[in-house]
Amino acid sequence: MSLRARFMEDLKAAMKAGQSAQVATLRMVNAKLKDVDIAARARSAEVSEDEIVSMLRGMIKSRTESATMYHQGGRPELAEKEEAEIATIRAYLPAELDAATLEAAAREAIAELGASSMKDMGKVMAALKARFGAALDAGQASGLVKSLLSA
Numbered sequence: 001m002s003l004r005a006r007f008m009e010d011l012k013a014a015m016k017a018g019q020s021a022q023v024a025t026l027r028m029v030n031a032k033l034k035d036v037d038i039a040a041r042a043r044s045a046e047v048s049e050d051e052i053v054s055m056l057r058g059m060i061k062s063r064t065e066s067a068t069m070y071h072q073g074g075r076p077e078l079a080e081k082e083e084a085e086i087a088t089i090r091a092y093l094p095a096e097l098d099a100a101t102l103e104a105a106a107r108e109a110i111a112e113l114g115a116s117s118m119k120d121m122g123k124v125m126a127a128l129k130a131r132f133g134a135a136l137d138a139g140q141a142s143g144l145v146k147s148l149l150s151a
Contacts, residue, residue, distance in 0.1 A: 053134035
């Protein structure tokens with residue numbers, strides 16, 4: 001089942017169950033997805049599953065930053081709301097790679113490409129994205145590749 005279909009099915013189920021927080025989060029996801037669809041129409045393209053996963057990762061990143069600011073500002077109730085949204089959105093992401101697998105893949109890509117400096121980071125990241133697609137957390141992979149290339 002595609003992510004779009006899962007969003008709609010889960011939205012209907014949450015509405016029937018009276019789960020207002022989940023309904024609000026799923027409506028927000030659908031609204032963001034419509035924005036992505038409109039942007040894709042401008043370039044005459046279909047929105048792929050990988051682009052939807054990327055959109056979800058972006059939503060999680062912004063909510064994580066907001067939750068951190070709310071904690072620092074002494075607003076734990078708003079931070080909890082953001083964290084609940086993160087948990088709901090995260091349920092739609094593919095399983096992330098564990099640290100050991102990611103490190104092994106990064107080392108392998110560096111060796112295959114003969115990467116030796118930070119100038120080669122783009123090539124290594126492109127190889128990892130091609131290999132793992134949506135399962136790759138680019139932020140985590142970027143930090144790892146950066147540390148491996150600078151060592």
